[in-house]
Amino acid sequence: MATDFRGYLTLLERRLHLDPSERDEIVNELHVHVxxxxxxxxxxxxxxxxxxxxTLDSLGTARELADGFYEVHSRGPWRHTALAVVPHLLLALTYAFHLxxxxxxxxxxxLIAISASVVGWRxxxxxxxYPWLGYSLIAPIVSWGLAMSAVGYGAWGVLTSGTLPLGMPIYVASFVYFAISLWVVIKFVSRVARPDWVMASLAILPVPFLAYWFFFFFNWGFAVEENARQLREVDSSAAIIFLIIAAATAIFYRIGRRLVRVALLAITTPxxxxxxxxSYQGGRGYVAVFLFAVMSMAVLLSPALFDLKDPKDDDEEQFPGVATTGLADFIE
Known part of the structure; x- marks a missing residue:
């Protein structure tokens, strides 16, 4: 029995959570080396x-080799780290100066976030x-909240008074907008998450906190000047939080081990x-914050759904030795 080299490469490609260009380069170089x-x-x-x-035994299993390549290649140059923390620093500046x-x-x-996202996508x-892509999703997420608030307001009106407080076209438009935009965002996130869902989780790292901040913002009543002043008083805490996110992002980019990256994100979010x-509520409502932290973890780990393990991986990992067809073609 000889090891099926093509199967080995297929499994290696599947476990290389890197950019397609890097993955192809690694596979081609490995093919030449072998x-x-x-x-x-x-x-x-x-x-x-x-x-x-x-030769393949000397390389180790495809899983071990892929983990080694990921640890080396996923760090990237320092300029990538610097560019990745810029949006978080801008948000810290925004809150520090009440902008x-x-x-x-x-x-x-x-506009800056969307422009950087477009450049990165191209x-x-x-x-x-990835962090820029995450911030570009804030606008549709906020608009979802507004649309669902309108729907919830209408449902509450029906339950309490038996009438819709707003016109039916508004609710229909809200449902249609939510469905279409949700489909677009899911397609977008799936494209981002498939190479490496951990990077996609990094992209949405600030989203739970921003959702919490918007909830706090509307809970206080943003239209009231007195409450707006109270909101500005806690901006220093928000600035510190975004500085922490920037530091966590920098550490994330300099760590090569995938499991450590996941642990860093899992600790940072809650x-x-x-x-x-x-900072905002002085320790009140601990049950609500616990539930929100759990929901935040669910959101953070949701990109992993786009990288569910193929059941065939276990078979290929456990039984790598199969009769090789076309071995002569490979040697030639």
Whole structure:
């Protein structure tokens, strides 16, 4: 029995959670490397099957090799790290100087985020682009909340008074908008998450906190000047939180091990929610913040649904040795 090299490469490609260009380059280089080692062993008197088997045995399993490649290649250059933390620093600046109350500044921030996302998307989604892509989703997420608030308001009106407080076309438009935009975002997230769902989770790292902040914002009543002043008083806490997100992002980019990255995200998200809760509400409503932290973890890990393990992986990992067809073609 000789190891099926094509099956080995297929499993390796499936476990290489890297950009497609990097993945193809690694697979091509590995193919050349294995071919050279096999030819050397054949020249030393081994049979082609034995030469291929020993060469692949020296590499280890596809899972181990993929993990090693990921640890080395996923870090990227320092400039990617710097570009990735910029949006978080801009948000920290926005809250530190209360600039979120300036519509022109908010519009400029959204324009910058969308522009950076478009540039990153056109360049093949380099690693620095993921945080920018996450912020570009804020506008549709906020609009979802507004649309569902209108629907909820209508449902409450029907239950309490038997009439719709707003016209039926508004509710129909809200449902249609929510369905279409949800489909678009799911398609978008799936494209982002398929190469590496951990990077997609990094992209949405600020989303739970921003959702919490918007909830707090509307709960206080943004139209009342007195409450707006109270909101500005906690902006320093929000600025600190975004500085923490920036630091966590920088650490994430400099860590190569995938499991450590997941642990970093899993620790950061609920910690930020608890910090915001203590700063904004002084420790009240601990059950609600616990539920919100759990929901935040669910949102953070949701991109993993796009990377569910193929059941065939276990079979290929457990039974890598199969009769090789076309071995002569590989050697040639």
């Amino acid at each position: 071919q050279d080692r096999v030819l050397e062993r054949i020249e030393n008197g081994q049979s082609p099957e034995a030469a291929l088997r020993e 979120w109350t300036n519509p022109m500044w908010v519009a400029a921030m959204m 360049k093949g989604r380099p690693r620095w682009a 910690s930020l929610i608890v910090l915001a809760w203590m």
